[in-house]
Amino acid sequence: MNIYFENNNTYIVSPDCFSIAATLDCGQAFRWEEIESGVWAGFANDKYLKIEQTDNKIILYDVSEKDFYDFWENYFDLKRDYTSIIQKIENEKLKTAALFGKGIRILRQDPWETLCSFIISQNNNIPRIKGIINRLCENFGEKIFGGYAFPTAEKIAALTADDLAVLRSGFRAKYILDAAKKVASGEIDLSSLITIPTEKAREELLKIYGVGNKVADCVLLFGLGHLNAFPKDVWIKRALIEMFGGELAETESKFAGVYQQYIFYYARENKI
DNA sequence: TCCCAGGCTCTCT
DNA sequence: AGAGAGCATGGG
Numbered sequence: 001m002n003i004y005f006e007n008n009n010t011y012i013v014s015p016d017c018f019s020i021a022a023t024l025d026c027g028q029a030f031r032w033e034e035i036e037s038g039v040w041a042g043f044a045n046d047k048y049l050k051i052e053q054t055d056n057k058i059i060l061y062d063v064s065e066k067d068f069y070d071f072w073e074n075y076f077d078l079k080r081d082y083t084s085i086i087q088k089i090e091n092e093k094l095k096t097a098a099l100f101g102k103g104i105r106i107l108r109q110d111p112w113e114t115l116c117s118f119i120i121s122q123n124n125n126i127p128r129i130k131g132i133i134n135r136l137c138e139n140f141g142e143k144i145f146g147g148y149a150f151p152t153a154e155k156i157a158a159l160t161a162d163d164l165a166v167l168r169s170g171f172r173a174k175y176i177l178d179a180a181k182k183v184a185s186g187e188i189d190l191s192s193l194i195t196i197p198t199e200k201a202r203e204e205l206l207k208i209y210g211v212g213n214k215v216a217d218c219v220l221l222f223g224l225g226h227l228n229a230f231p232k233d234v235w236i237k238r239a240l241i242e243m244f245g246g247e248l249a250e251t252e253s254k255f256a257g258v259y260q261q262y263i264f265y266y267a268r269e270n271k272i
Numbered sequence: 273t274c275c276c277a278g279g280c281t282c283t284c285t
Numbered sequence: 286a287g288a289g290a291g292c293a294t295g296g297g
Contacts, residue, residue, distance in 0.1 A: 027278060121278055121279085122277090122278080122280065123276090123277060123278090123279050123280075123292080123293090124277055124279090124293095124294085124295095125277040125278090125295080125297090126277085126278075127295090127296060128277080128294070128296065129277090168293080168294065169293080169294085170292075170293025170294050170295095171281095171291090171292045171293055171294090172292095172293080173293090175280085209280090209281085210279090210280065210281080211279095211280085212279060212280050212281085213279090214279060215278090215279075215280085218278075232278095233279080234276095234277080234279090235278060264278080268278095
């Protein structure tokens, strides 16, 4: 994987275990879309990015060397060696899923955005999740180049359930408000959850009304860098039964969350 | 029309 | 501590 910078773009040549399609469309982020074949555009924090993948190259448009090292390298988890993670897998079926989804990287998303997004995701389908999040950003987010940033917890905490009616998020609105209030007030300090043990961080997240184990694990994995978190949703539960007879010891391992994404992607793409 | 969606809370055993 | 209903809304 070779990286260079030219014309204010960032180029990644021969990327290792990095498919932007697999990474951006495997259900961990909701604000990316494929605008033309191989070209994706979306938002992260207060930034907009257009990114393209060709045969042997990934181009991050309008991303300087400083932008890349200050933000995108971490966002796409590019310092981590996914090749070695996959190589160390011994379970044959898990290895099959891993090789199928080897281009997936676990995004390091903004913790508040991740929390809010996965609260919205509960008992919901992906197209509608995206719709609600879009309305959330359009109505309450800062206008930035290309669209709207994700609204801050402070902004949401100052709203009422009536204000959130435009989202058409149903029963989830009260959960969003509780999360925003706990985060904005400092009762829950999301950034502090990055460095404490996974179990302790999960306990904190579970204090939020409307956050259960599944949502907490998604926040731990996609927003807080706890790669041992293993969210169990309906897809995963079904896949664990179909592929592994219901039990998989690797769900307790250091990179369980990475395996989880491989299994999720494999199950979804192959309609297991 | 009907079933169900990357679940959670509440209630009842 | 485990099971089941109810929840808002709309995609397929």
